[in-house]
Amino acid sequence: GAGVSQSPRYKVAKRGQDVALRCDPISGHVSLFWYQQALGQGPEFLTYFQNEAQLDKSGLPSDRFFAERPEGSVSTLKIQRTQQEDSAVYLCASSSTAGDTQYFGPGTRLTVL
Template sequence: GAGVSQSPRYKVAKRGQDVALRCDPISGHVSLFWYQQALGQGPEFLTYFQNEAQLDKSGLPSDRFFAERPEGSVSTLKIQRTQQEDSAVYLCASSSGSNTEAFFGQGTRLTVV
């Protein structure tokens, strides 16, 4: 596709449930980022991949959060044992290289009830 695609757009999870969020970056983009955006706030960095290598995961809030990009294209953000504080929009972005324009997907709105 022409842009970054994320699925699902909306996810409601019961507290304690595991969820998986998918990101399809722009074809050929080597850099992929995950951000968490709480209501009324700016996006906050979670993790960064260059191709299949996860180069920075310093923003992941706990060991319940896990991200992978096994073939250097599609990425999955997994949250285990979801908690109410995990409710947010999860944004994926991709770029062709360092310090170049990053293109964001529409995000997945996760609501934990």
């Protein structure tokens, strides 16, 4: 595809609901990253995939957060039992290799009521 796409663009969830956020990286990009961006702040790293392998999940804030990339392309970030503090924009980025320039999707704005 022409760029990284994410869906949905906006998600409103009631506290306690589970949500799933999708990322379609640039075709052929091996590396995929998830970031969390609170309002008015810089993005914070969540997790990193190289193909289907999750090589770094050190940024996931709790065990309610889970990410997968089963076929090495599309990735899903799942948040279970959402809390108000999970409200943020979730950004996905991909790069041709680790350390190379990362290209970002438009993000998913999650609001937990």
